[in-house]
Amino acid sequence: MxxxxxxxxxxxxxxxxxxxxxxxxxxxxxxxxxxxxxxxxxxxxxxxxxxxxxxxxxxxxxxxxxxxxxxxxxxxLGKGPDPKEGKTYQPVIAVFGVAAAMAVTTTWASLGELSLIRVAELFIAFSMCVLGILKLQDLKSYATGFVQYDLVARHYVPYAYVYAFIEAAGGALMIASIATLVVAPIVLIASSIGAVSIINAVYVKKRDLNCACVGGGSSVPLGFISLSENLLMMAMAIWMLAKTL
Missing domain, CATH: 3.40.30.10 (Glutaredoxin)
Incomplete structure (x- = not known):
């Protein structure tokens, strides 16, 4: 019927x-x-x-x-809310998933083989670029979220804007290993501050906050996934310096 x-x-x-x-x-x-x-x-x-x-x-x-x-x-019809309500990791999963696919295909296209080291380098660099773009598309909204937990930005707000440029530019320059001795230390310092800030906000002070990692107004919980962004940037900076020195 x-x-x-x-x-x-x-x-x-x-x-x-x-x-x-x-x-x-x-x-x-x-x-x-x-x-x-x-x-x-x-x-x-x-x-x-x-x-x-x-x-x-x-x-x-x-x-x-x-x-x-x-x-x-x-x-x-038994469907969930549209758009989704509440916290979600979907934006971060989308960024990392697409960055991983780009890293694999770019490595294959440029080398004719899948070098795991090069895939890892490009994955982190591409992720930094995409996350930087998401922050830069609405700096004011992103900064509003970032200053709630970053230890430097909460005392000096312009640093929030600087961080977005560091991440985007750092990723772009790291793709081709340009100015590594300048770029890598800056990325290492910024990402280390970010990691400490997240550990302090989430694991020490137990604050329930949204992460500004994918830009302002996101519903991504501040936590381990957010911390992983900074840890990957730290690892990339250290690796690039080790290769250069």
Whole structure:
């Protein structure tokens, strides 16, 4: 027996409601025959909500009975919140996963073989670059999170901005081993301060904070994964110095 749903969603020349699009797609993928009703102007959308006592659209009806909004549909179908709520390591996993893939393919393309040492070097350098980009895209928001736990930035806020540039530039220069005797010590000092700061905030003072490692406003918990970023940078700096000296 086919299931029938009706969705009222905002579709205008200037605006396509993303929740309406996602609700219709979710209904289709779950076997519903969908009657798609468009609210084609802002005025029509507001009138529809006012006349029916709704706070928002889209509104979904199943077999003539009101189900509710996109969130209500997800709950009805046993799905989690969209977007995800609470803390998550997904941003860091994405960065490290893509950086690892780039390191493997770049090593193969340049050497014609998979040198584990070169893969490791590039993995850390690429990770630094990507994490630096995420910080640099919104420096003010990133700094707001960083100053909450970094031992230097909490006393001298401009250091938060400097750290983002150190990470991004350090990663880029380390890819080609440029100015190692200058870059590596700076990265080593900055990452060591970062590691000590995280240990102090998380393991000594037991503070529950979000990490600014993937930029401002993230829901990544400050902890071992965040600490690993600094430990990898420290290892890379020491390795680069050892190779050069």
């Amino acid at each position: 086919s299931k029938h749903a009706t969705i009222y969603r905002m579709v205008t020349e200037d605006h396509l409601c993303p929740w309406g699009i996602k609700a219709k797609d979710l209904l289709n993928r779950n076997g519903y025959e969908v009657e798609d009703r468009h609210l084609e102007t802002m005025e029509e959308n507001e009138t529809y909500k006012k006349e029916n006592g709704f706070d928002e659209t889209p509104q979904i009806f199943v077999d003539g009975e009101r189900l509710g909004t996109y969130d209500d549909l997800r709950e009805e």
